[in-house]
Amino acid sequence: MPTTVHAYAAPSATEDLIPTTIERRDVGPDDVLIDIKFAGICHSDIHTVRGDWGPASYPLAPGHEIAGIVTEVGSNVSKHAVGDRIGVGCMVNSCGECENCAAGEEQYCLKGNTGTYGAVDRDGTITQGGYSTHVVVTEDFVVRIPEGIELDVAAPLLCAGITTYSPLRHWGAGPGKKVAVVGLGGLGHMAVKIAHAMGAEVTVLSQSLKKQEDGLRLGADHYFATSDENTFTDLAKSFDLIINTVSASIDISAYLGLLSLDGALVNVGAPAEPLPVNAFALIGGRRSFAGSMIGGIRETQEMLDFCAEHKLGSEVEVIPANKINEAYERVLASDVRYRFVIDTATLS
Numbered sequence: 001m002p003t004t005v006h007a008y009a010a011p012s013a014t015e016d017l018i019p020t021t022i023e024r025r026d027v028g029p030d031d032v033l034i035d036i037k038f039a040g041i042c043h044s045d046i047h048t049v050r051g052d053w054g055p056a057s058y059p060l061a062p063g064h065e066i067a068g069i070v071t072e073v074g075s076n077v078s079k080h081a082v083g084d085r086i087g088v089g090c091m092v093n094s095c096g097e098c099e100n101c102a103a104g105e106e107q108y109c110l111k112g113n114t115g116t117y118g119a120v121d122r123d124g125t126i127t128q129g130g131y132s133t134h135v136v137v138t139e140d141f142v143v144r145i146p147e148g149i150e151l152d153v154a155a156p157l158l159c160a161g162i163t164t165y166s167p168l169r170h171w172g173a174g175p176g177k178k179v180a181v182v183g184l185g186g187l188g189h190m191a192v193k194i195a196h197a198m199g200a201e202v203t204v205l206s207q208s209l210k211k212q213e214d215g216l217r218l219g220a221d222h223y224f225a226t227s228d229e230n231t232f233t234d235l236a237k238s239f240d241l242i243i244n245t246v247s248a249s250i251d252i253s254a255y256l257g258l259l260s261l262d263g264a265l266v267n268v269g270a271p272a273e274p275l276p277v278n279a280f281a282l283i284g285g286r287r288s289f290a291g292s293m294i295g296g297i298r299e300t301q302e303m304l305d306f307c308a309e310h311k312l313g314s315e316v317e318v319i320p321a322n323k324i325n326e327a328y329e330r331v332l333a334s335d336v337r338y339r340f341v342i343d344t345a346t347l348s
Contacts, residue, residue, distance in 0.1 A: 037343075067151040
């Protein structure tokens with residue numbers, strides 16, 4: 001029989017999230033049951049439940065930054081054991097057979113990966129996310145949280161951490177490379193920490209200088225306000241790599257002008273509006289405008305191990321479940337430094 005667990009869910013695109021119960025499937029031979037301890041609040045949770053990216057199925061419990069403890073394992077499970085500290089990120093399954101899955105890039109599954117919430121699961125039900133007390137996940141989509149990273153600061157690494165680690169690694173951030181991070185929010189603050197730990201020279205490009213002290217503390221070498229018209233002139237052709245973490249429309253062509261020859265601007269933020277690009281901004285410096293999603297399971301584990309080695313975690317504000325709707329409004333107002341994390345013990 002499926003298990004009923006406590007959760008917070010959105011009844012519709014226009015209503016606040018409310019306390020409720022949801023059903024979790026029985027633990028199958030390849031599954032693990034996870035007692036969720038903390039769940040991060042990602043900007044994409046808000047976009048999804050409010051229908052910014054298209055219609056959603058309701059009621060919907062979001063949350064894809066999950067940290068917890070394994071409490072039960074299926075008969076075939078070999079990678080995880082009861083008591084393990086584990087994490088679940090933005091996906092809970094994929095076809096496992098296509099060339100991208102075979103290459104460890106399940107996030108780009110040619111048949112589409114199964115999102116942690118709001119997706120059609122293998123049994124035809126709609127997946128429900130981490131704003132809940134428990135979740136059942138196939139073992140192949142569960143990662144180990146190393147000792148040395150507390151579960152509350154680990155939770156956002158399962159989205160914000162891997163979303164920024166993956167492009168930084170893919171485009172070769174490291175010693176001798178100049179990396180700019182656009183926006184110092186949930187994604188941006190992790191991009192700064194990770195790029196700094198990789199050995200790159202890191203610059204933050206933010207609307208104002210109000211977070212400058214934080215940016216430098218987190219590992220940035222330089223910090224500039226994009227509201228200052230001189231910034232785009234003074235920094236022209238400066239960077240090898242720009243990571244745009246902003247989930248709002250910006251002038252992409254202006255930022256492309258900050259790239260040196262063969263530089264790349266990688267978008268990881270996901271605004272609801274299109275991002276027009278002036279072709280001459282690309283042609284003029286053999287520049288690239290690219291996108292990156294999350295990482296595969298193998299790379300997500302690599303990211304967690306990297307963060308443990310370098311003693312990195314997200315900067316969090318832990319909240320009780322009854323503050324979720326307030327937290328949503330604060331995220332939209334950029335009033336969080338830098339990630340809200342739900343203490344799921346307050347759900348029941």
